[in-house]
Amino acid sequence: MSFLQILLQLAGGVGYTIMVTVACSLTGVVVGLGVAMLSRIGPPWLRGLLGAFTFIFRAVPVLVLLFIVFFGLPNAGLRVPPLVAMMLSLGVIAGAYLAEVFRGAFDSVDASEVLAAEAMGLSRFQILRLIEIPQMLRFAVPGMINEFTTVLKYSPFAYTVGIPDVMKEAMSLSATTLRGVEIYLAVGIIYFLIYKLLVTGVWALEKRTRIPGLTG
Amino acid sequence: MTLLSVQDLKLEYDGRIILDGVSFDLAQGELKVIMGPSGSGKSTLLRCLNRLATPTGGRVVFEGRDVLGPGVDERALRQRIGFVFQNFALYRHLTALQNVTLALRHLRRMPAAEADERALRQLARMDMQAHAHKYPAQLSGGQKQRVAIARALAMDPAVLFFDEPTSALDPLMSREVVNILHQLRDERVSMLCVTHDLYLARAAGGRVMFLDEGRIHAEGEVDELFGPNADPRVRAFFHQELRQAQTAQPIDAAQPMDQAQPAGPSGPAGLAER
Amino acid sequence: MASFLALMLEYWPQVLSGLGNTLLLAAVISVTGLAGGVVVFYLAISGGPLRRRLTEGYISFFIGTPLIVLLFLMYYGLPQWGLKLTPFTVAVIGFTLNVAAYNARYLMTAFRGLDPDELQAARAQGFSDLQVFQLVILPQVMRLSVPALTNQVILNLKDSSIAFLIQYAEFFAQMQDLAIRSFRFLDAYLVAGAVYLALVSVVVVAARWLERRYVLPGVRRAR
Numbered sequence: 001m002s003f004l005q006i007l008l009q010l011a012g013g014v015g016y017t018i019m020v021t022v023a024c025s026l027t028g029v030v031v032g033l034g035v036a037m038l039s040r041i042g043p044p045w046l047r048g049l050l051g052a053f054t055f056i057f058r059a060v061p062v063l064v065l066l067f068i069v070f071f072g073l074p075n076a077g078l079r080v081p082p083l084v085a086m087m088l089s090l091g092v093i094a095g096a097y098l099a100e101v102f103r104g105a106f107d108s109v110d111a112s113e114v115l116a117a118e119a120m121g122l123s124r125f126q127i128l129r130l131i132e133i134p135q136m137l138r139f140a141v142p143g144m145i146n147e148f149t150t151v152l153k154y155s156p157f158a159y160t161v162g163i164p165d166v167m168k169e170a171m172s173l174s175a176t177t178l179r180g181v182e183i184y185l186a187v188g189i190i191y192f193l194i195y196k197l198l199v200t201g202v203w204a205l206e207k208r209t210r211i212p213g214l215t216g
Numbered sequence: 217m218t219l220l221s222v223q224d225l226k227l228e229y230d231g232r233i234i235l236d237g238v239s240f241d242l243a244q245g246e247l248k249v250i251m252g253p254s255g256s257g258k259s260t261l262l263r264c265l266n267r268l269a270t271p272t273g274g275r276v277v278f279e280g281r282d283v284l285g286p287g288v289d290e291r292a293l294r295q296r297i298g299f300v301f302q303n304f305a306l307y308r309h310l311t312a313l314q315n316v317t318l319a320l321r322h323l324r325r326m327p328a329a330e331a332d333e334r335a336l337r338q339l340a341r342m343d344m345q346a347h348a349h350k351y352p353a354q355l356s357g358g359q360k361q362r363v364a365i366a367r368a369l370a371m372d373p374a375v376l377f378f379d380e381p382t383s384a385l386d387p388l389m390s391r392e393v394v395n396i397l398h399q400l401r402d403e404r405v406s407m408l409c410v411t412h413d414l415y416l417a418r419a420a421g422g423r424v425m426f427l428d429e430g431r432i433h434a435e436g437e438v439d440e441l442f443g444p445n446a447d448p449r450v451r452a453f454f455h456q457e458l459r460q461a462q463t464a465q466p467i468d469a470a471q472p473m474d475q476a477q478p479a480g481p482s483g484p485a486g487l488a489e490r
Numbered sequence: 491m492a493s494f495l496a497l498m499l500e501y502w503p504q505v506l507s508g509l510g511n512t513l514l515l516a517a518v519i520s521v522t523g524l525a526g527g528v529v530v531f532y533l534a535i536s537g538g539p540l541r542r543r544l545t546e547g548y549i550s551f552f553i554g555t556p557l558i559v560l561l562f563l564m565y566y567g568l569p570q571w572g573l574k575l576t577p578f579t580v581a582v583i584g585f586t587l588n589v590a591a592y593n594a595r596y597l598m599t600a601f602r603g604l605d606p607d608e609l610q611a612a613r614a615q616g617f618s619d620l621q622v623f624q625l626v627i628l629p630q631v632m633r634l635s636v637p638a639l640t641n642q643v644i645l646n647l648k649d650s651s652i653a654f655l656i657q658y659a660e661f662f663a664q665m666q667d668l669a670i671r672s673f674r675f676l677d678a679y680l681v682a683g684a685v686y687l688a689l690v691s692v693v694v695v696a697a698r699w700l701e702r703r704y705v706l707p708g709v710r711r712a713r
Contacts, residue, residue, distance in 0.1 A: 059690035060683045061648040063655075064662060068683060071669070072676035116305035119268055120319050120371075121294035130322060134309045153556040160655070167558070171566075180567025188555045188563070195554035213353020214308050 001177060006186045013169035014190065020155045020165060021194075023083060024091035025148045031095025033133075036102035040132070041124055050099070057096035062154045065089040070161045082161040094151050101143030105136040138214050141206045145199055152195055166190055217244045219279065219375060219406050225264060226273035227257070227430075234260050235271065236430035242375065245404040247397065247422035251411055253453055257430045258410040259302075262377050265408075266297045279374055295323055298368030302380040304360040306352040312339065312363045313348040316370045323371070338366040342396070358389040365396060369405075376400065378409040382416050394419045414457050418442065426450050494668075494677035501668060508664030509685070515578070515660060516647040519585035523646065524639065526586050527593025528628065534598060535627075536619055545594070552591035558652055560584045565656040577658035585646065592642055593635075600634035601627065633704050640697035644690055651686070661685065 039050045057065075070085035080088065109132050117127045156167035170187045174180045220242040227235040234257045242248050252258045263269035265276055267283065267290050276283040283293060306315050316335035320326045326334070339345045342362040352360055361381065368376055378397075382390040390413065397420050400407060411417055417424050417438070424441050426434040426449065434447040441450060498505055534545040564580045575583075604627065612622045632639075654663040662682055669678035 056687060059644075059648070059687045061651040061662070061686055063651050064679060064683050064686060067666075068676065068679040072679045075674065075676035110305070110308070112301060112303055112305040113307055115268065116299065116301050117307075119266060119294055119297070119299035119301075121291040121323055122319070123291060126322055130318065131307055131309075135307075138309065149554070153554075156556050156558050167556075167562075170559075170562070174562075174566060178570045180570050181563060182567075184559055184563035184567050188551075188559045191556055191559060192551055192554045211309050211353075212351045214351075 001179070003182055003186065006173070006179070006183055007190070009173055010166055010169050010183070010186055010190055013164055013166035014194070016158070016163055016165040017152075017155055017167075017191075017194065020083065020086050020090075020158045020163060021148070021152045021198075023087050024094060024151045024155065027087040027091025028094030028098045028147060028151065029144075031092055032098025032102050035095065035099035036106060036136075037128060037133075039099075039103065040106055041128060054096040054099050057093050058100075060093070062090050062093055063157055063160075065093060066157055066161065082158065082163045085161055086155075086158055086163070090151060090154050090157065094147055097150070098140075098144065098147050101140050101147065102136060105139035105143070106132060108139045109135045135214060138206075138209070138211065141202065141215075145202050148198055148202065149195060152191065152198060218242070218277075219244045219246075220265070220408070221275075221277040222265070223275040223277075224273065225261070225271050225276065227260060227264060227269065227271045233430055235264070235274075237274070238427070238430070238432055239274075240425060240432065240435070242406060242408055245401075245406055247401045247407045247409065247420060249409045249411060249417045249420050249422050249424045250427050251414075251417040251424055252427035253456070254412055256412075256428045258412075258427050259379055261427070262299075262379055262408070262410055266294050266299065266377070291323075295319070295371055296374045298365075298371065298373035298376040300361075300364050300368050300376065300378045300381060303384050304352075304357075304364040306355075306360055306363055306367075308352050311349050311351055312344060312355065312366075315352075315363055316367045319367070319371050335366070335370055338370045339363070341369065342366045356389075357385050358392050361385065361389070361393065362396070365400075375406040375408060378407065378411075380411055380413075381409065382411065382413045387415075390416060391419075397421075412457070414454065426453070428453065491677050491680075494672060494674045494681070497668060497672050497674075498681065501664075501671075504664050504667070505661070508659060508661040511578075511659055512647075512650050512661040513689075515581055515585075515650045515653060515658070516643070518582055519589055519650070520643045520646050522582065522586040523589025523642070524593055526590025527597060530590050530594035531597040531601070531631075532623060534594060535601060536623065549591045549594050549598075552588050553595065557584060557588045557649065558655065560588065561652065561656050577653065577656050580656055581650075581653040581658055585649070589642060589646060592645075593639060596635045596638035596642070597631050599638075600631040603634065604630060636701050636704050637697075640693070640700060643697070644693050647689055647693060648686060 035050050035054060039047045042050070066085060066089035069080055069088045070082065073080055113131055113135075114127055117131050122130065156165065158165045159168040159171065162168075166187055170183050174183045177183070218241050222241070223239050225235050225238040226233075238257075238261060240248070250258050250261065260269055264271045265278070265283070267288075271284065274284075278293070279296065282288070306312075307318065310318065313332065313335055316338055317326075317328075317331040320331035320334060321328065324331075336345055336348060339348050339362075342365055344359060344362045344366060347355060347359060347363075352363075355363065361384075365376075381393050381397075385393065394416060397407065397409065401422070407422075409416075409420060409422075421438070423435065424438055425432050426441060426447065428449050433449050434441055442454075446454075530545055530548065534542055534549070561580055561584045564575060564584060565577065568575060609622060609626060612626045613619075617625065650660060651662040653660050654666065657663070665678045665682040669675045672678070
């Protein structure tokens, strides 16, 4: 079996790897946006609660949270499908990190523009939607790329809950062919290519929506 | 006809008195300048009038309605008042045109085409139609100012508030601002302008009030206020501003004259020293 | 939960040894990862363009590929070539290569913020390149990077749980063992999560102290 054949064999799992990465990244963006928005416009007690949320989910290892959700929750009568378990663990943790990224990016929005929007008669929610979020997201691009990369790199944990991603393919292939070194080398190259694709893709998107004078 | 009436307005914050009983009226179509040193409470005064700040006492009647009472629709009030900020506060992620259409689209719920057409008219009024599709970062200070004014005018406000319109501009651009104020005054736009810029206060050509330490100490036509019988506080402010303008002079020889016209016999300096 | 805690008490030595192994691994890779990071950083900023490209490629590759792949390569792959390493050795090598890449990147970011005139001045005084690195660059860059470097220590502590997947008998592996023994998965993993939370909190407090102590006055912090 040539190295190329190994690569082709493993490529079968790429779809799942990308699916897990995208699903968890989107979960992260939704959770992170929700947390950052609520702590920007919510009452102080809620801010404290959200601060505790981000601290806890940034302190617990992904693997531990994944096992809590996938293997632990059935003890409480709650059975969670593998992909959802990944989203509730890796995705929510990414959300806690992204909430911090978004919080910092929100702080880069000029306070005088927010005041001007208030003086115009826009509601708090309109200001958030029309002024703060569009600017904040642009400031947050580098931080988001970092976090999406991290999600990609933790995505192989999906094999532990039975998702047939690249890692899972590699493990079964390695068990039958006993050529672990080449196989895992190939896996490394595949992840690196996905990583490059991801980073290039996000920057291309950023470039298309770039506005003079507004970069992160 | 009185458009805006301010009666004994007070604001205390953190034990400090910011506004100490300010009263004045603004008539329909009038341009009034509130002049005073920084920290005199003039920006806060403007913010009290559209409820961006909350006064602790007094009355504000705008278009016949009490503005400070309970049950006032703050957002509806603000839509009647165009506010031009010191640093322009253009939305950096929106083009000049989008800055102007934002309120039309999201507060008036106007269809895009209609909002664009109306915004372009306002930009044209400010001679900015050629720059409609540029972002704030691509505009000069004076151009940003014009867009900010067009943005405020687009909602057909009953009055326009200017907060230090010249402080972020070089002297040449300050003259432009005066021209714009004159243009709008000729169009019968009611305006309230807050500034510490002597040149602007003088050249604007409206009634001028002198605000210091939260109180109005003098009010009158420009020449009365700057004339020989001026209030001692006005004189003190005057001298201080002039000194600053003069010491700033050698550093940038290209812009000596405009800020306060220190040397010109017809300028405020001449009047003050007489 | 109460009965699970009783079970934990019964297997206390096992839990404790797991905790010890977690802390040992986290401590070792934090030190080797920092040393490795400094070496990679030095290689990246000294020498010709070829070496710079190679080190940048190294950093990029290890930041772009999952650590678990490297660990599996060494732990499950190398024995097929007749080279059998212990889980601890595999973990230390794998983590060090990975963490060094991250630390080097933080140091590079801080380095870009340094005043070039200052380096010129040091060279003009007659210092050698290595001396400039040791005496001028490294002390500043390290201090500027304190927040990023301490954050990496927290990541090391959390990520050491990955070593459980290559049979290293660290804390999470022991909790997994107890979970299977008792069939109280939820309890076991929740306790594990709480322990990591407590450990990370301790590191966070220590990191705050370190930041206050070592951040240079008047020097902007690297983000």
